Amino acid sequence: MITQMLFSRHEKKTVWAVFLILLAAALVPLANLLIPEGSAFHVPGYLVPLLGKYLCYALLALALDLVWGYCGILSLGHGAFFALGGYAMGMYLMRQIGDRGVYANPLLPDFMVFLNWQELPWYWYGFNHFAFAALMVVLVPGLLAFVFGWFAFRSRVTGVYLSIITQAMTYALLLAFFRNEMGFGGNNGLTDFKEILGFNVQAGGTRAALFAATAIALALALVLSSAIVRSKYGKVLVGVRDAESRTRFLGYRVENMKLFIFTVSAMMAGVAGALYVPQVGIINPGEFAPANSIEVVIWTAVGGRGTLIGPIIGAILVNFGKSIFTAAFPEFWLFALGALFVATTLFLPKGVVGTVQQFIARRKEQKKADAVEQAYQDKAAAKAESQLATLEPQAAE
């Protein structure tokens, strides 16, 4: 049943996007590892984790788009789910360091030794196993989203109020993770990673593999999202977005509909965070910053919410712009971001992809109208001709 759902018809655009992402998953690592450095097709080593980072952001934006673009829940706290997934992966990577840390403690990460802790806190158990950590990457954000959503949606908190409490949630987590007593490295977070699954995280091969893994995860998430939004459930979601009370009076339990997509989306965000951490080499409480979550909203809005490829394109474009901009004029980036958001809201309310789609749809309409007009004119011309034909013999007389 599930496979049937996943492989049932997708839009042509989605299929193309999945194909392109998978192509990138194969080509970027190949161009990095196999093509010699002098060649124009060589992808330099520093670029691979950077591109990988963009794809993590794209996955995060796609997750946000599922709740915001399709269900109308403007979450300003999706960065929290991303960071939690990142921390789960970070904890695994910390445990992999073993006795290679500065204090050479085989069990405790450096920051715990520094705080004079004697034993590992209970919630760090199990994170030495990759499978356990991978499970936590989806379970922890999923559980938080489920509990948060259960209360929020049941009490019918919507609109701006919901946005504000999601923002409060990520801010509360930011403050909590800053505390050393929490046992997540406080201010400094988790860093100095050595190995993932036995491979050196700094090595070119590992980075290429991480890039490929990120691209594949994004492609899978795109297929899953497409299956969800094209199902009847997805249509109900859009119904909730556009006319919530109508959906309710048709007998749908709106709170359950919202809760499911919110939880799925949080899990996707968690996966994005987990892939992000080994590629950038650090996770710290800064990832919980409210501004981060708001940036995700901007990527999604720029790309086009309510479309599946929009947020992916938006995240990549804006972050590419950010990389270039912050290198050239570092102090002006926030102004540029703000201006971009204002411009998008004013001139491209449907985002880049939404606007292109609208343009194509209009062209089609226009063509149809032209064809009708042409047919009408042809008919009129034919009629005039036949009238002329009947008139001519009279004129001849």
Added chain:
Amino acid sequence: MDEKTSTSLLYLDGVSVSFDGFKALNSLSFVVEPGELRAIIGPNGAGKTTMMDIITGKTRPDSGQVFFNGDIDLTKKDEADIAQLGIGRKFQKPTVFESHTVWDNIELALNRKRGVFSTLFYRLTPADKTRIEEILETVRMTARKDDLAANLSHGQKQWLEIGMLLAQEPKLLLVDEPVAGMTDAETAETAILLKEIAKTRSVVVVEHDMGFIRDLGVKVTCLAEGSVLAEGSIDFVSNDPKVIENYLGR
């Protein structure tokens, strides 16, 4: 519970509700029989919409009883439960899913399992397809089935919403001002459609348009200040001195 509750489809007794001290309903009692078509009139603020809110579970009464189908206590249920029990509601302003096609609107309204997973794995069966086609035919929207609901005219949206309610297969249909903003021709057609629908289920219509209510030719209840002022045929009600004073105007 007396005999009246068990034979009637909808039974309201002594229902009161107030918002910030304003008594929207004041000990309202009202009974709808199975298969009945009933019109409700009354001035603004008479409590017509509040009454619908109570029946559909949007608002809880402060006191009084609301029973459906004999013994189902509606005051203990929420909107989704009540919709699934078989009470459909049409809003005053046409409310359809604008970014879906006409077909999808009907498909979403279809009386099928409405859980997350049943909708996630739902596939259109031939039986459902036939049913949707029938409904589109009834509300005369077949030609527009692939158009977005946003592109329909006001009157067509009203009809689409009625079609969605039919797809819901309710035992009781609550219709709030169905002909507001319609042309005379559309109004007359809507009266025919509602009479057609009332053959198989109970319908309660709230309307201001007296001509339309005359067209329907059914029992009329006039509400004012949260309770029933008069009940009976349109001629009886419109000659009632209290109704003339409160609603029709001196």
